[in-house]
Amino acid sequence: MLPFPDCFENVMFSDILENDLYIKEVYQAMGSDDLSEPIIVIINLMKNGIYPTPFKNKNEDLSNEYRNEGNSAYKNKKYQKALICYNKALAYAPNMSRAMKLAYSNRSALLINFRHYKACLNDISTCMTMGCPDDILEKLMKRRETAQRALWLENIQKKYNSYAEDFFKIPKRHPDVPCASSQIDITMDSKFPKIVAKTDIKVGTVLALEKAFVVSPCPFDDAGSNYTTCSYCLKMSLNLFPCEGCTLALFCSKQCNELCLKEYHNTECHVAGFVKNRPDIQIPLRAAIKVRNMCKSWDELVALSNRYNSKKVKSSINEIFNSNNPSSLLTFNYDVNFLHGMLFNATLIWSFCIIIINNSECFFPQSGDDKAKAIRAFARILIYLTIFSPPTYMILPESDTFDEITKFSKHPSFGLFPFIGKLKHSCIPNTRAAALNNTMALVALQPIKAGTELTITPVFHWLDCPQTKQDRQNRMLWFYRTVCSCVVCEASPHDWALMRQNSQLSVTQRRKHKMIFSNESPENFFEPNKTAGIYKKICECLELLNDVPFSKEYADMYRYFRKCLLYLQDYKSQNIVLDDSIDVYM
Ligand SMILES: [Zn+2]
Ligand SMILES: [Zn+2]
Ligand SMILES: [Zn+2]
Known part of the structure; x- marks a missing residue:
């Protein structure tokens, strides 16, 4: 350990x-x-x-090395890697050094080819302000002109989605815990206070927005x-x-x-x-x-x-x-x-x-x-x-503005949350945390009756990714110094099959489930005028299927819910990555 x-x-x-x-x-x-x-x-x-x-100092040679590494990554069409290398070159470059100016200049070349004109112009102007080296001045001025013209020409209408804009807001806050909604209550009758629902809470309600006390970016170096x-x-x-x-x-x-x-x-x-x-x-x-x-x-x-x-x-x-x-x-x-x-x-x-x-x-x-x-x-x-x-896992949303692909970042960051970090653990949780960079939103995943304690999973939801029993226990032990013996953690493949078999929709559930999405696909949430309506329907469906959580229908709806929430997170976070599968316009 x-x-x-x-x-x-x-x-x-x-x-x-x-x-x-x-x-x-x-x-x-x-x-x-x-x-x-x-x-x-x-x-x-x-x-x-x-x-x-053990403190690594700034080092111009190392900075030059990282920049060269970035250049070859760029030539090999590993664009995200090139970006990371240029950022490393910046981190190691002594302030105002030639290496620093060249790193900004090279990053601007990468960005212009991805049509991120504004970001490109920012880097050029940083380099110019520091005093651009003579040997690249002409090239850089040309690039600036191109980017300015392209920015002017670029007439892409950013789709404004007022629902997504306002989604992560809490109308009324708890008087003692400002990050939490007034829909939650804290009771003091046990040894340690309990966080419970004050009123009946609907699936999909935002219950807290907590900024991390501190964060730590993803630790895996090759992810950069x-x-x-x-x-x-x-x-x-x-x-x-x-x-x-x-x-x-x-x-x-x-x-x-x-x-x-x-x-x-x-x-x-x-x-x-x-x-x-x-x-x-x-x-x-x-x-x-x-x-x-x-x-x-x-x-x-x-x-x-x-x-x-x-x-x-x-x-x-x-x-x-x-x-x-x-x-x-x-x-x-x-x-x-x-x-x-x-x-x-x-x-x-x-x-x-x-x-x-x-x-x-x-x-x-x-x-x-x-x-x-x-x-x-x-x-x-x-x-x-x-x-x-123990810190809390934060899986950030990231997107590539080129194709508007939204996905979970493969590399988790970590944060310390005095409120969300103290919620009771359950492997069948009634809430889900959604990362908005250094803020976590807590969203109701099940209908929660007034007086019920709020719970969250310390590892992953069982529908998020297949995990062996060993995986779950290792994570629990590593992050929470405890192990769990609930059905989700202990079930063998045979038990899972049995649980699925027993999790059948009733006739009424089946009929209602069909009706909710009768004339529309739950995939259409990213269309600005449809997001609100579809999110509501997905939540309605989860509510309807709440007592058959191991059914196929529940699993499908959970995935739509997760996708829709991720889209809303992404809209709020605006995390941009460069997708290596895209050909650059040279
Ligand atoms: Zn520092
Ligand atoms: Zn920042
Ligand atoms: Zn468990």
């Missing part, structure tokens, strides 16, 4: 791992009630060592998602620009850049190599820094960390669910199996992370006593988040 980051290269660990006495001391500390104790022990053991900062999405809002923009300080972060706008720096990146930037491709490290680190920045002082953070230190405390609804309150990050109630292996590795990772941050002298207080207290509080919050607060 929790493997070490690549950048460690075992250099830092050997001192600890090869010394039995040290190991013994760390293990002893792990028995302490205070989860930060082992981290402090390691930091003290390592006091006199000198450790390299770190280099296709904004590091702050996860938008897939064609005009990403790099962070000036590190080779990790790209941003879609000045606003995202500023918010990211203000909330956590000012500190994260110093340990970029450490969190790269590691959402399991990036999420707790970003969250802990943000919690610190939300507190007025280190004293406030110390008090907060003491309050939630591994013991359950009584908290208000606002403290638990409102992400504007830093306590919401520290009040999770998972069925967590305490995993010692995980605690040990996490302890080592956070010790070194704290040592590196401390070396950068940009975060912790400088005076001795305050510093020690601050480090312990920060360690406590990091370890708490690692163990008790």
